[in-house]
Amino acid sequence: MLTFGIEEEFVLLDRATLVPVPIAADIQRGLATFGFGPDIVHSEFLRCQVEYCSPVLMQFDEAAQALWDFRSVLAACAEEYGAVVAGVGTSFMNPVRPMVTENSRYREIAECIGLLASEHYINGLHIHVGVPSREAGIVSLNFLRRWLPTVLAMSANSPYWCGQDTGFSSWRAIQYRRWSTAGCPPEFVDPTDYDQRIQALIGMGITPDEGSISWSARLSARHPTVEVRVADAQLNPSTTLLLALLIRAIVLTSMAHPGTVKPGQDPELLDAALWHAARYGLSAQLVHPLHHSLMPASEAVQSLLDTMQQALEVSGDLAIVTALTEQLLLVGTGPDRQRLAFNTAGQKGLASFLAKAVRSESSAHLPVAGHLGPNDPRPMESDSLS
Numbered sequence: 466m467l468t469f470g471i472e473e474e475f476v477l478l479d480r481a482t483l484v485p486v487p488i489a490a491d492i493q494r495g496l497a498t499f500g501f502g503p504d505i506v507h508s509e510f511l512r513c514q515v516e517y518c519s520p521v522l523m524q525f526d527e528a529a530q531a532l533w534d535f536r537s538v539l540a541a542c543a544e545e546y547g548a549v550v551a552g553v554g555t556s557f558m559n560p561v562r563p564m565v566t567e568n569s570r571y572r573e574i575a576e577c578i579g580l581l582a583s584e585h586y587i588n589g590l591h592i593h594v595g596v597p598s599r600e601a602g603i604v605s606l607n608f609l610r611r612w613l614p615t616v617l618a619m620s621a622n623s624p625y626w627c628g629q630d631t632g633f634s635s636w637r638a639i640q641y642r643r644w645s646t647a648g649c650p651p652e653f654v655d656p657t658d659y660d661q662r663i664q665a666l667i668g669m670g671i672t673p674d675e676g677s678i679s680w681s682a683r684l685s686a687r688h689p690t691v692e693v694r695v696a697d698a699q700l701n702p703s704t705t706l707l708l709a710l711l712i713r714a715i716v717l718t719s720m721a722h723p724g725t726v727k728p729g730q731d732p733e734l735l736d737a738a739l740w741h742a743a744r745y746g747l748s749a750q751l752v753h754p755l756h757h758s759l760m761p762a763s764e765a766v767q768s769l770l771d772t773m774q775q776a777l778e779v780s781g782d783l784a785i786v787t788a789l790t791e792q793l794l795l796v797g798t799g800p801d802r803q804r805l806a807f808n809t810a811g812q813k814g815l816a817s818f819l820a821k822a823v824r825s826e827s828s829a830h831l832p833v834a835g836h837l838g839p840n841d842p843r844p845m846e847s848d849s850l851s
Contacts, residue, residue, distance in 0.1 A: 466780060467720075468595035469713045470690065471519040471528065471705060474509055474588035474698050475539065475823070476556050478549045480816055483557040485513035485586060487564045488546050495542035501535060510571050510585060512564040515539070521595070525785055528709060532702040536824045551819040552588070552705075553799070554623025554637030554697030557812070559586045570673070578671055581644075587637040588698035590620065592709050593690035594716040599656040601720055602684045605691045606659075607652050608719035609682050611754045613695050614738035615765050617681075620696035620708055621746035622799025625807075634746030634800045637697050638739065641679065645670025649735040650680040659684060681739070691716055695739075700799050700822040707789035710782045714773035717780065746798050766790060 479486050489512050496506050496515075507516040517535050522528045536550075543550045563583040565575045575582040596602040621634035633639060641647045646666060653659045666672045671679070675686040681695035693712045699705045738752035745751070751765040752758070755772075770777075770790060777783040796802065806818035 466523060467713055467717055468521050468523055469528075469709055470521055470593040470595075470688075471517075471532065471709055472591040472593070473517045473532070473552065473705060474590070475515050475517070475550050475552055476586070476588050476698075477513045477515070477543055477546075478551055478556055478816070478819070480547055480549050480820070483549070483812060483816055483819075484560055485511070485556050485558075485564065486546075486548055487512035488543075488548060489513060489515050489566070491546060492539070492542050492548075495545065496538060499538045499542075501538060505535075508566045508568070510566060510574070512566050513586075514566075514588060522709075525706065525710065525782060528706055529702065532705060533824070536702060540820070540824045549816055549820045550823045552622075552698045552700050552823050553803070553819065554588055554621070554635055555626055555640070556586050557625045557807075557815060558628050559584070559626070573673055574671060574677065577673070578644075584640065587623070587640050589637065589694060590696040590698050590705060590708065592693045592696070592712045593685060593688060594693075594713050595688075595690050596716065596720070597689075599659075599684065599689075602689075602691050603653050603656055603659055605716045605719040606650060606682055606684065609691070609693065609715055610649055610652070610735060612715055612769060613649055613681050613693075614735070614742040614752055615754050615769050616693070616708065616712065617695045617739060618742040618746050618751055618762060619711075619766065619793060619798065620699065620704070621743065622697035622699060622803075624800035624803055630804065633744050634748065634798065635697050635743040638695075638743035642740075644679045646672055646677075647679045648681060649732065649739060650682055651732065697799065700802065700819070701825055703789055704793060704799075707786060707793065710777070710780070710786050710789075711769065711773065714776040714780065714782065714786070717776040718773050721776065746800055747794065748798075748801070763794060766794070 477486050477488055489508060492515055493506050505518055507518060509516050519531050540550050565571050565582060596605060617635060617638060623635050623637040624630055626636050663675055663678060671677060682693045685692040696708055734757055741752055747762040750759040751762045753760040753765050753768060755768055777786055807815040
């Protein structure tokens with residue numbers, strides 16, 4: 466059984482305008498009074514963002530409870546300031562001026578990226594999976610590459626930018642492509658090859674240190690983990706949990722038979738597949754992770770589940786992952802649900818939806834296999850796993 470950890474980024478929005486508001490420091494002080502101190506809640510690049518870092522986790526139930534507890538307190542603290550907490554990859558509106566957090570590292574990055582600092586209103590979900598060695602981590606990274614577009618499609622949750630519908634499922638993924646080390650990582654020979662490539666990049670572009678490497682998956686600079694960074698921030702804890710369990714299963718699968726891990730796709734195919742996933746999410750075809758051709762999105766997702774089935778059985782997660790995947794395909798991904806809220810009741814309706822979504826499921830109300838939980842939104846047309 467491999468451990469995992471969850472880092473969730475949230476953006477704080479004005480309830481009336483949905484413009485980000487720089488109150489993260491105030492929110493963090495409020496969270497500290499409930500026991501969520503600086504070891505759990507971190508500042509992010511912008512003063513309108515907070516990041517939650519979970520404890521090291523082993524089981525679904527403890528992860529569900531941890532996410533629910535934090536999201537509930539975070540939403541309550543934000544309400545005291547008339548703000549909405551949103552688990553979204555990009556906010557609906559952006560302010561004119563950047564709100565860079567006051568610390569030396571973020572100031573250095575802001576100076577380096579110029580105008581990008583005023584457009585970096587993006588929020589992600591990072592999943593860490595513990596690995597026994599750096600050698601195992603490299604095997605996992607190489608194996609993960611082909612599955613990153615499918616994970617991005619399942620996690621896409623950023624359709625809006627500057628008050629407009631971008632037409633994309635993950636505009637965050639498109640925004641992030643402008644960073645010097647964004648996108649799919651290369652294949653690595655071994656840990657030495659990885660370290661040499663990292664060191665060569667430091668000082669170039671937006672890479673002042675190892676922690677600023679922005680690949681969609683990497684070895685963590687601080688923990689003995691593989692860190693998958695491809696996902697948007699998530700509306701609901703259930704989707705966060707689904708992604709965490711799936712990513713752990715991918716890493717576990719890579720480690721079960723390390724000598725049989727085949728090389729990943731060609732880099733140009735993976736790059737195109739990531740762009741395609743950002744554009745369409747699960748609403749159209751995806752690049753199949755094994756056949757390298759366009760297939761219905763449901764087939765790509767089913768291929769992911771089939772390939773990781775043994776690992777999911779070993780971890781005891783197969784039933785809940787199947788149920789949560791069925792839920793995702795039935796009710797729609799984040800862009801589907803955000804657009805439904807906005808098209809139904811405008812900006813006010815979207816604000817209300819975001820406020821409810823961040824803590825809409827208690828750990829006791831998550832679905833069991835084959836059944837949706839009681840707080841799920843109105844189902845939308847979608848592919849099924851059958």
